[in-house]
Amino acid sequence: MQQQWSDIVLDAIRDVGQRILFATPRLLAALTLILLGWIVAALVRRVTVRVLAAADLDVRCARWGLTGVLGRGAHRPSPTELLGRLAYWAIFLVGLLMAVEALEMPGTRGAVGAVLAFLPHVIVAVLVVVGGWMLAQFLAQAVLIAAVNAQVAGASLLATAVRWLVLTVAAAVALTELGVAREMVLLVFGIAFGGAVLALSLAFGLGARELARQALESYLTRARQDPGEPVSHV
Amino acid sequence: MADGLTLETALPPDGTAAVEALGPVEALVAVTALNQARTAPAVVSAVAAGLARGFAGRKTAVLFVDGGSQDGTLEAVNQQASADAAVPVASARVSGRPGRGRAVLAALAAARHVGARAAGLVDAGLASITVEWIEPLLGPALNGDADYVSPSYSRALTEGTLTTNLLAPLVRSLFGKRFQEVLGGCAAVSSALLDALPPAEEWADEPTGQGAEMRVLGQALAGDHALVEVHLGRKEVDPGAAPADLAHTLVDAVGPLFRLMERHAGEWQDVRGSVPVPRRGPAGPGPRAAGDVRPDRMVRAFHLGLKDLLPLWEQAVTEETLGQLYPLGLLGPDDFRFQPSLWARVIADFAVAHHERRLPRDHLLRALTPLYLGRVAAFVLETQAASSPGAADALERVCLAFEAEKPALSARWR
Numbered sequence A: 001m002q003q004q005w006s007d008i009v010l011d012a013i014r015d016v017g018q019r020i021l022f023a024t025p026r027l028l029a030a031l032t033l034i035l036l037g038w039i040v041a042a043l044v045r046r047v048t049v050r051v052l053a054a055a056d057l058d059v060r061c062a063r064w065g066l067t068g069v070l071g072r073g074a075h076r077p078s079p080t081e082l083l084g085r086l087a088y089w090a091i092f093l094v095g096l097l098m099a100v101e102a103l104e105m106p107g108t109r110g111a112v113g114a115v116l117a118f119l120p121h122v123i124v125a126v127l128v129v130v131g132g133w134m135l136a137q138f139l140a141q142a143v144l145i146a147a148v149n150a151q152v153a154g155a156s157l158l159a160t161a162v163r164w165l166v167l168t169v170a171a172a173v174a175l176t177e178l179g180v181a182r183e184m185v186l187l188v189f190g191i192a193f194g195g196a197v198l199a200l201s202l203a204f205g206l207g208a209r210e211l212a213r214q215a216l217e218s219y220l221t222r223a224r225q226d227p228g229e230p231v232s233h234v
Numbered sequence B: 001m002a003d004g005l006t007l008e009t010a011l012p013p014d015g016t017a018a019v020e021a022l023g024p025v026e027a028l029v030a031v032t033a034l035n036q037a038r039t040a041p042a043v044v045s046a047v048a049a050g051l052a053r054g055f056a057g058r059k060t061a062v063l064f065v066d067g068g069s070q071d072g073t074l075e076a077v078n079q080q081a082s083a084d085a086a087v088p089v090a091s092a093r094v095s096g097r098p099g100r101g102r103a104v105l106a107a108l109a110a111a112r113h114v115g116a117r118a119a120g121l122v123d124a125g126l127a128s129i130t131v132e133w134i135e136p137l138l139g140p141a142l143n144g145d146a147d148y149v150s151p152s153y154s155r156a157l158t159e160g161t162l163t164t165n166l167l168a169p170l171v172r173s174l175f176g177k178r179f180q181e182v183l184g185g186c187a188a189v190s191s192a193l194l195d196a197l198p199p200a201e202e203w204a205d206e207p208t209g210q211g212a213e214m215r216v217l218g219q220a221l222a223g224d225h226a227l228v229e230v231h232l233g234r235k236e237v238d239p240g241a242a243p244a245d246l247a248h249t250l251v252d253a254v255g256p257l258f259r260l261m262e263r264h265a266g267e268w269q270d271v272r273g274s275v276p277v278p279r280r281g282p283a284g285p286g287p288r289a290a291g292d293v294r295p296d297r298m299v300r301a302f303h304l305g306l307k308d309l310l311p312l313w314e315q316a317v318t319e320e321t322l323g324q325l326y327p328l329g330l331l332g333p334d335d336f337r338f339q340p341s342l343w344a345r346v347i348a349d350f351a352v353a354h355h356e357r358r359l360p361r362d363h364l365l366r367a368l369t370p371l372y373l374g375r376v377a378a379f380v381l382e383t384q385a386a387s388s389p390g391a392a393d394a395l396e397r398v399c400l401a402f403e404a405e406k407p408a409l410s411a412r413w414r
Helices: A002-054 A057-063 A079-103 A111-149 A155-178 A182-207 A209-225 B013-020 B040-054 B073-083 B100-113 B131-142 B161-175 B191-196 B211-222 B246-263 B296-308 B310-316 B319-330 B340-356 B361-366 B369-383 B388-412
Strands: B027-033 B060-066 B089-093 B118-123 B148-154 B186-190 B227-234
Touching: A002 A057, A002 A079, A057 A079, A079 A111, A111 A155, A111 B246, A111 B296, A111 B310, A111 B361, A111 B369, A155 A182, A155 B296, A182 A209, B013 B089, B013 B100, B027 B040, B027 B073, B027 B100, B027 B131, B040 B060, B040 B073, B040 B118, B040 B131, B060 B073, B060 B100, B073 B089, B100 B118, B100 B191, B100 B211, B118 B131, B118 B191, B131 B148, B131 B186, B131 B227, B148 B211, B161 B211, B161 B246, B161 B340, B161 B369, B161 B388, B186 B191, B186 B211, B191 B211, B211 B246, B246 B340, B246 B361, B246 B369, B296 B310, B296 B319, B296 B369, B310 B319, B310 B340, B310 B361, B319 B340, B340 B361, B340 B369, B340 B388, B369 B388
Parallel strands: B027 B060, B027 B118, B060 B089, B148 B227
Antiparallel strands: B118 B186, B148 B186
């Protein structure tokens, strides 16, 4: 009985010891890969920032009108800084994946290959979202200014609607690119967009028919009677 | 002749041939147009008759340059030009994308090509031009008295408010020269100034609007050329023309001036104070008072801008300026005030924001519209009861405010 007990305990200890002996080099390799990934990512980030700064990317982006649409506030990152961070996280992520692969944990075999194969779709989706966001900002700003200059009440609402419309389209395109329930995204977007337009048409045409008539009448009358500015500017 | 503006880069071959057919010319007046069929033929006729009367015995010519009109402007001018033959009249159309700036550029290149000692630039929309305007406009440049001749006009305070409240005060504070008109619809330049103009490829950012005229003025101011102002009479533009969108006008006129500030930063930053531009001929009467004009609509535009465009203005102007703008939102059309000093600060802030590209430039200039309308509303209210001397004082106060703002602007310009 005692012998049996000691065999079981010793087997367990031996088994754990073997597992630790088996896992330790992999763990060390994983930690080394994470450390290397971090070092390489930090280096690449620094080099990217320097190269882009030397190429005057921030000035060029400002000239192309991109900086203004990146956002507001004193703490917004510059385009150079943004791309530097992107490079850092991309490389660090690859390091992490290699570390996971090195651990040889069940279920993670081939994870790196799968993720790397999926990476082009992720890059395209990110580009679509970033581009869509910048386009949304730009168009919303343009609509806001044009509506205010035309003295349209509710200019902010109009600009917000344009911003969200563009963002929604960009999000739908990005999700489709990622293959996330492709059919469902298209269906949901189509139904939501079509539904919104139909709802607005019905609300305007039926529910607020009288209001619409009055608004149009008022607008047309004002346009007809409007003498324009009482001064000449040039 | 190898450097600077060349005709081949500005006009297509048929246009070049038309200019070459004129032969050597002492004085060339170019009428430039873009969709101005209503007024262009009459303007070309007046210019041709003015040249024949003012410069009889000298080799002069008129060149009509169309910037790519779609309303038959060129055809209307050609039809008219064949009937009149006081002086040779040639016409050409620029190729590519339509733009008034390209027409002006071609006109300047043509003047240089024919070896003109003086060149006049006349906008085809200047409906009030008369035969008598041509000799005083072109004479100083042809006789060697001036390299740049600028017009001045008899106008009411409610006319040309963009010039009186922004363009002229800003040019005066920047370069220390007191012009009444900036982009006044006509001007004359000497061959020395023509030769000093940069080659066509450097004008790429001025294809439309009034950038080309502004660039010529900038070259004259920055290059220390001799300047002269002549009084021509009453300025009227085509009354039948559709009113231009104000935001578009600001982009066309203020944008080139802000770009001029960038191009010639070294020449204006240390200038302080101002001197009058030498005048040739009799001085015109002072500005007429504003009369009874209701500024309600302009004040409403300002209020709407303050409510909705604040996020954009926050990126363009300083917190201090914003702090002074907020209280204006509480003022109604009868007691609305927008002091010249605050207006000068707003323009300096926008110029710096334009330079630093804090917003897309087109957006920035369009976002200025409600602020400009607010200033014009206040200007109209200030000057409604003013006599003619009082009206002149009101204009001078605006200019002095811009001059007072100049040191701060120079200090912030990097």
